[in-house]
Amino acid sequence: MSDYLLDIRDLKLAFKNYAGLVEVLHGISLNIRRGEKVALVGESGSGKSVTARIILGLLQELSSARISGSVHFEGQDLEALALRTRLALRGTKISMIFQDPTSSLNPVYTIGVQFNEVLKRGNPGILERDAGTRAVSLLQDVSIPEPERVLASYPFQLSGGMNQRVMIAMALANEPSLLIADEPGTALDVTVQAQTLHLMRDLVERRGTSVLFISHNLGVVREFADRVYVIYKGRLVEHGETSELFHRPRHPYTRALMAAVPRITGGGIPEIAENSSGFTEPLIDHEVSP
Amino acid sequence: MSPVVRLLVKRLSISIIVLIGVSMLIFTIARVIPGDPARIALGPNATVEQVDQLREKLHLNEPIWVQYGYFIRDFSRGDLGISLYTNRPVTTDIAQFLPATLELVIVAGVFMIGFGIPLGIASARYRGKTADNVIRVISLLGVSAPSFVWAVILMLLFAFFLPLFPIAGQISDTLTVPPRITGFLLVDTLLAGDIPAFLSAVHHIILPAFALALSGIGQAARLTRSNMVETYDKPYIEMAQSYGFPARRIANRYAFRPSLIPSLTIIGLDFAAMLGNAFLVEAVYAWPGLSRYGVQVILRKDLNAIVGTVLVISATFLIVNIIVDLLIAYINPRIRLAERGRP
Amino acid sequence: MRRTFSILLSNPLSVIGLILVGTVVFSALFADFIAPFPSHRGAVVDFSNFNQPPHWPNIFGTDLVGRDVFSRILYAYRISLMLGVVVLAIAVPIGVTVGLAAGYLGGWADFILMRLTDVFLSIPPLVLAMSVMGVLEPTLTNGMLAVTTMWWPWYARLVYNVTRSEAQEGYVLAAEIIGASRWHIMFREILPNCVPSIVTKMTLDLGFVILIASSLSFLGLGVQAPTPDLGSMVAEGGNYLPDSWWLTVFPSLAILIAVFGFNLLGDALRQILGSDQ
Numbered sequence A: 001m002s003d004y005l006l007d008i009r010d011l012k013l014a015f016k017n018y019a020g021l022v023e024v025l026h027g028i029s030l031n032i033r034r035g036e037k038v039a040l041v042g043e044s045g046s047g048k049s050v051t052a053r054i055i056l057g058l059l060q061e062l063s064s065a066r067i068s069g070s071v072h073f074e075g076q077d078l079e080a081l082a083l084r085t086r087l088a089l090r091g092t093k094i095s096m097i098f099q100d101p102t103s104s105l106n107p108v109y110t111i112g113v114q115f116n117e118v119l120k121r122g123n124p125g126i127l128e129r130d131a132g133t134r135a136v137s138l139l140q141d142v143s144i145p146e147p148e149r150v151l152a153s154y155p156f157q158l159s160g161g162m163n164q165r166v167m168i169a170m171a172l173a174n175e176p177s178l179l180i181a182d183e184p185g186t187a188l189d190v191t192v193q194a195q196t197l198h199l200m201r202d203l204v205e206r207r208g209t210s211v212l213f214i215s216h217n218l219g220v221v222r223e224f225a226d227r228v229y230v231i232y233k234g235r236l237v238e239h240g241e242t243s244e245l246f247h248r249p250r251h252p253y254t255r256a257l258m259a260a261v262p263r264i265t266g267g268g269i270p271e272i273a274e275n276s277s278g279f280t281e282p283l284i285d286h287e288v289s290p
Numbered sequence B: 001m002s003p004v005v006r007l008l009v010k011r012l013s014i015s016i017i018v019l020i021g022v023s024m025l026i027f028t029i030a031r032v033i034p035g036d037p038a039r040i041a042l043g044p045n046a047t048v049e050q051v052d053q054l055r056e057k058l059h060l061n062e063p064i065w066v067q068y069g070y071f072i073r074d075f076s077r078g079d080l081g082i083s084l085y086t087n088r089p090v091t092t093d094i095a096q097f098l099p100a101t102l103e104l105v106i107v108a109g110v111f112m113i114g115f116g117i118p119l120g121i122a123s124a125r126y127r128g129k130t131a132d133n134v135i136r137v138i139s140l141l142g143v144s145a146p147s148f149v150w151a152v153i154l155m156l157l158f159a160f161f162l163p164l165f166p167i168a169g170q171i172s173d174t175l176t177v178p179p180r181i182t183g184f185l186l187v188d189t190l191l192a193g194d195i196p197a198f199l200s201a202v203h204h205i206i207l208p209a210f211a212l213a214l215s216g217i218g219q220a221a222r223l224t225r226s227n228m229v230e231t232y233d234k235p236y237i238e239m240a241q242s243y244g245f246p247a248r249r250i251a252n253r254y255a256f257r258p259s260l261i262p263s264l265t266i267i268g269l270d271f272a273a274m275l276g277n278a279f280l281v282e283a284v285y286a287w288p289g290l291s292r293y294g295v296q297v298i299l300r301k302d303l304n305a306i307v308g309t310v311l312v313i314s315a316t317f318l319i320v321n322i323i324v325d326l327l328i329a330y331i332n333p334r335i336r337l338a339e340r341g342r343p
Numbered sequence C: 001m002r003r004t005f006s007i008l009l010s011n012p013l014s015v016i017g018l019i020l021v022g023t024v025v026f027s028a029l030f031a032d033f034i035a036p037f038p039s040h041r042g043a044v045v046d047f048s049n050f051n052q053p054p055h056w057p058n059i060f061g062t063d064l065v066g067r068d069v070f071s072r073i074l075y076a077y078r079i080s081l082m083l084g085v086v087v088l089a090i091a092v093p094i095g096v097t098v099g100l101a102a103g104y105l106g107g108w109a110d111f112i113l114m115r116l117t118d119v120f121l122s123i124p125p126l127v128l129a130m131s132v133m134g135v136l137e138p139t140l141t142n143g144m145l146a147v148t149t150m151w152w153p154w155y156a157r158l159v160y161n162v163t164r165s166e167a168q169e170g171y172v173l174a175a176e177i178i179g180a181s182r183w184h185i186m187f188r189e190i191l192p193n194c195v196p197s198i199v200t201k202m203t204l205d206l207g208f209v210i211l212i213a214s215s216l217s218f219l220g221l222g223v224q225a226p227t228p229d230l231g232s233m234v235a236e237g238g239n240y241l242p243d244s245w246w247l248t249v250f251p252s253l254a255i256l257i258a259v260f261g262f263n264l265l266g267d268a269l270r271q272i273l274g275s276d277q
Helices: A048-056 A083-089 A111-122 A128-141 A147-151 A160-173 A190-207 A218-224 A242-247 A252-259 B003-031 B037-042 B048-057 B064-076 B090-125 B130-143 B147-161 B185-191 B195-232 B235-242 B247-285 B290-299 B303-331 C002-010 C012-029 C069-105 C107-121 C125-135 C140-166 C170-177 C182-218 C230-238 C246-273
Strands: A006-017 A020-032 A037-041 A065-073 A094-097 A178-182 A210-215 A227-232 A235-241
Touching (some): A020 A037, A020 A210, A020 A235, A037 A218, A048 A094, A048 A210, A111 A147, A128 A147, A210 A218, A227 A242, A235 A242, B003 B064, B003 C107, B090 B195, B147 C182, B147 C230, B147 C246, B247 B303, B247 C182, B290 C125, B303 C125, C012 C069, C069 C107, C107 C140, C125 C182, C140 C182, C170 C182, C182 C230
């Protein structure tokens, strides 16, 4: 039995369309220990977001998706679990935060109503009043100044940064052991993004939550992650501890990616030459201290 | 002034402008009649003097804008003139026939929403699957026939072939009709405490109301489906899924309500269109509503009655649309809170 | 065009729609050759064979004066289709022009034209057509006029909405900068972008014009006897239910099939042309 919280082995994904099967992931293996923050880095379309969605079981609902390989979470094979048990993990043991906070919150319900539902996922018997106090304290944890006012608001009445904090608070509300962050805050401006990421790092470190951090932004990854996987066109190309990988990138693709980091703004998708011959070289695995 | 009140005032004033427009339009249409309405009303045996007298009384010898002036003057006093067909004030006639029509339309509206929206939700939830395809074909069939075709088919199937429902009328002949208070039979029988009469009235209204509702049901299902399918692509649905809420809850709560907002306007229009289609269903089921009266006054070129009937129906139509706008404002916090800013 | 066609053929529902519409159009065009009793479209009387249930050669039975119901349905299709085509041929250009002008010119043109459209749209469609029909003599031409009166505003609305959003696009601005005339911008630049929505709506509407026209004649406000018409056939037969069921059932189904076919086809076009509003 592995001591990993999340252990993905040889994950493959293909979509069926008119032309036949199109393979998107060509066999990915990655793992995360308890309390570890791991980043999955690559360009858009490289397969990082679909990996996150497979962990949650969201892609399995598509009839066109063909998935193979294994995903173990807390030692359990997720594919072997009954749908019910698997659904029960979502929002309780595993939760996810999304790219665009404002459009990820339902526009017709107040933050309070949506928070309440999330808390009920973790504790179905929770009293309305207790849920209210819990929500207020969780919002205080993410440094929201007037939690009661925010709970009474609709997402469109709040700033993007505020909604981002709300989403982080919701994701951590049921004390998950794994938090998946899919390009968090890319839709926000850079300073706000940096602030909320610091906040998120402090919170997960205090609680010992493991994080799978998905990003195309190396600058952000370097600040946040303990370990990094680099993904290119559905294949992992390089893996190592953050400092090691950033100091001694060995794979041609990683080097190109780093050379392309827009250092001043830190945002935006780096432009990389298409299909440089070295990019498809096999995975380079740095030594990882135990 | 709260945003909702402001919206109401704005909608009401636009509606009044539109209603004035409708009155001018229908007045113009009614006055370009070939042939002399006075002569038609009095019949071929009337003398020239009698016809002239009636023309004078109806101001038919004046230019059309003067006639319209007279009409507006009378209208502002709540007077729509005398029907040449029944020889009674048009307002009296409409007050007699309109409630039965409205009753039919309201029950049909309840069917339309009660069946159409859940079908649309189910269709969207199972999009691409067999259930979805079946519901889509059924809804398309629903909108593909005029109400009178459904009226005839339902009557054949469920009144003649399987005699589950009565063939015609509003209440069983063997029962005494309770005193008319509101004009709505379902309400009047209840007010009179006459349960057998109420049940009979319910029994009588189901088939015609369903025939009237069928195309609306199809339309509501199609609309709900297409708007919900669009909503399913929104990030907040994926977020709800990531929290593991059950599919049924995501459909009914997270996807339905945001997509109701664009559907409601059209559902309101369809509801209003039933005011017209009620004419067709009433004709099949001998329903004592506005239909027979409307068709008769049109065939007899009964000017006052035509103008009055169309105006009343259009006013009802506009009222329905205002109610729908208010409903949307209630559901959509963006409109409700538009001017108030942050709470 | 070829792509459109192959997508159309890949969806079984669209194929059914195509077959239904094809059958209806074919029987309308060639009614003279298909109908077993072409003369029965007029005022023919055959009391030796009246009010008979379906039998050979009267596969849909005969009506109260002995005419073949099947033959009359074929000729009724011909008139319905002609009515639909004529109504759209008049209503669409009017509606499109009003919508383009209101949407592109804005200001007072917008206010007056769209309020006028609202006035027409706030009378339930059938009631408006009924009132127009009521003041006119019930002939085919007047029927077309009545239905056209209630139809153009829907196109004005549709084109208005598309125009309003297209007018913000760069290509319109570019045309304005090089000094193109308003006329050119409206009809040469914006209109082509409205075409997919218009074509889709026209396909759907061919069915709905048939539906409304049959409703009018059902109420006795449409085409008059002895011209065969689906609506009046249902109305006449309705008095003889349930015994002479074939008098109503076949014309009713004929309406359903035609409108259903146009709807299936319109839906398919809507998906292909991506003009989902």
